[in-house]
Amino acid sequence: QVQLAQSGADVKRPGASVTVSCKASGYKFTAYYIHWIRQAPGRGLEWMGWINPNSGGTTYAERFQGRVTVRTDTSTNTAYLDLSSVTSDDTAVYYCAKTDPLGSWADDWGQGTRVTVSS
Amino acid sequence: QSALTQPASVSGSPGQSITISCTGTSSDVGSFNLVSWYQQHPGKAPKLLIYEVTKRPSGVSARFSASKYGNTASLTISGLQAEDEADYHCCSYGGSRRWWVFGGGTKLTVL
Numbered sequence: 001q002v003q004l005a006q007s008g009a010d011v012k013r014p015g016a017s018v019t020v021s022c023k024a025s026g027y028k029f030t031a032y033y034i035h036w037i038r039q040a041p042g043r044g045l046e047w048m049g050w051i052n053p054n055s056g057g058t059t060y061a062e063r064f065q066g067r068v069t070v071r072t073d074t075s076t077n078t079a080y081l082d083l084s085s086v087t088s089d090d091t092a093v094y095y096c097a098k099t100d101p102l103g104s105w106a107d108d109w110g111q112g113t114r115v116t117v118s119s
Numbered sequence: 120q121s122a123l124t125q126p127a128s129v130s131g132s133p134g135q136s137i138t139i140s141c142t143g144t145s146s147d148v149g150s151f152n153l154v155s156w157y158q159q160h161p162g163k164a165p166k167l168l169i170y171e172v173t174k175r176p177s178g179v180s181a182r183f184s185a186s187k188y189g190n191t192a193s194l195t196i197s198g199l200q201a202e203d204e205a206d207y208h209c210c211s212y213g214g215s216r217r218w219w220v221f222g223g224g225t226k227l228t229v230l
Contacts, residue, residue: 035219045157045165045208047219059218095164104212105155107176109164 002026004096004110011116017084020113022096029077030054033103036070036081038092039112046092050103051079086117122147122220123209130228136197139225141209142190147220149190153212156185156194159224160205168207169194196227204229 007021022034036048049060051070058070069082079096094113097106124142131137141148141156148154154172157165167176169185172192182203185194192211196203206224213220 037219037221044223045210045221047210047221050218059215061218062216100170103218104153105167105170105210106157106165107167107170109166112164 002098002108004098004108006094006096006110006113009114009116011118012086014087014117014119016086016117017082018086018090018115019083020081020094020096020115022079022081022110024077024079024098027098029072030074032101033099034070034072034079035097035099035103035106036068036079036094037097037106038094040089040092043092048081048094050099052103053079083115086115088117091115091117122213122217123211123222125207125209125222125225127223128226128228130230131196131199132230133199133201135199136195137199137227139194139196139207139209139227141192141194141211141222143192143211143220144190147190147211147213147217148187148192150214151212152187154185154187154192155210156183156192157208157210158205159208165208199229201229203227 003025005023030053035050053072072079096110098108156169159165172187208224209222
């Protein structure tokens with residue numbers, strides 16, 4: 001069965017960078033997009049970006065442009081989210097999600113990674 | 120402020136039906152038949168309930184149905200059960216620049 005296993009919780013100081021990993025198993029990693037979505041405490045879901053593991057192509061939400069990088073390591077079937085210059089507004093649970101072949105909906109989700117930004 | 124508008128909360132008694140609305144614009148919900156709905160229990164990851172406006176993945180109960188009219192999508196849960204108590208999120212494709220836009224989520228309380 002499809003599994004997306006994310007890295008553990010992390011605490012960062014303002015201005016630091018954070019990396020969240022997402023190791024996929026149970027399907028052909030390069031055949032499906034990986035999206036990253038976050039959820040701030042008590043808030044709704046917010047789309048951050050996607051990567052096509054086959055081509056390496058990416059698209060990011062405008063509000064994160066310049067601060068976010070999504071990458072993959074196809075040798076380990078792992079996707080990564082890098083977010084730089086974090087502030088308290090970046091405190092959230094970060095999810096990776098596998099989509100349908102065209103990237104239109106998320107049919108499997110990771111368990112989430114809590115990132116706390118605090119001085 | 121979320122791109123799609125959902126009611127903050129809805130409630131219903133066991134056995135009843137409820138509907139959650141999700142209002143967007145002609146640039147997202149109104150332009151694409153790519154609305155999806157997700158159920159999220161406290162402390163858990165979202166789970167896909169509906170995709171392509173009306174389709175249910177295998178394993179999702181037929182008590183969950185959905186539709187779209189104009190810029191508004193709707194999720195209906197019939198025969199409410201205690202385990203339906205959760206947050207529900209709508210999502211629409213918003214074009215190649217915005218890709219996915221989400222609603223703010225609706226908390227369903229089963230009385």
